[in-house]
Amino acid sequence: MKIQNKMPEADEQLHLNLVNNDWIPMKEPKSVWAATVLSIPFMLLNAIISISILNVFSTITLSEFGLSSDSISITINLDVIIWIFSLIILHELLHLTFIPNFIKSQKTFIGLTPFGGYVLTEEEILKSRYIVVTIAPFVLISIILPIVLSLIGILTPTIKILILLNAMASSVDILNVVLLLTQVPRKTILTNNGTKTYWKKTT
Structure with a gap:
């Protein structure tokens, strides 16, 4: 695992090697802005x-979010910034945790950019595991966590807001899963070359 402050860029020679070895590039948004x-x-x-x-x-x-029928009140202080920063880290760590052997991997990257956090791996991963890696933060933080916290009685307004922010921030993850499900057949493995994704039938 490598920590760096920018996403790995696609390597043209690696692209040619992958294509020559029967890897098929997915059709994906050309930029972070397009994906957003x-x-x-x-x-x-x-x-x-x-x-x-x-x-x-x-x-x-609505009042829990600083909204009412006749006014809007939004307070941003240091605590809020810390909570949001912690949420970004947790979100990305959940992606990372589901990547096989991520600690020993020299092809797995994690970091922060002006667009937020990211986790990316160029290891070969089964399609089913790739989907789990992609949707884990949304499912665990925005679906399972509110159920668990409500049962033990600590689902505070702040946590509700963070859960909702995580759900919205997971939109690109869900887009990626939809692209994968509509383009990649069963019994395949996937890999990345920078932010470009490739798939190949398993033997």
Whole structure:
């Protein structure tokens, strides 16, 4: 595992080697901005799912988010910044945890960029595991965590907001899963060359 402050860039020679060895590039957004725009519908869907779960196991009101029918009150202090920064780290660590042998891997990268945190691996991973790696933060933080915290009675307004922020921030992850499910057949392995994803049938 390597820690760095920028995402690995695609290597053209590696691209040629992969293609020559029957790896097929996925059709993906060309940039982070393009992926973000395309993921907006999933941002809304994730928020609806998260709010629905919160409503089942707890109450969630506009006032908890600093909103009311006649005013908006948003307070940003050091505590809020620390909570959000911690959420970003937790989100990325959950991605990382599900990558096989990530500690020993020299092809797995984690870091922070101006766009937020990222985890990326160029190891070969089964399609099923790749999906788990991708959706783990959304499922664990925005679906399972609110259920567990509500059962033990510590689902505070701050935690509810963080759960909702995580759901919305997971929109690109869900977009990636949709692209994978619609392009990659069963019984395949995947790998990355920088941010480019490739797949290949298993033997």
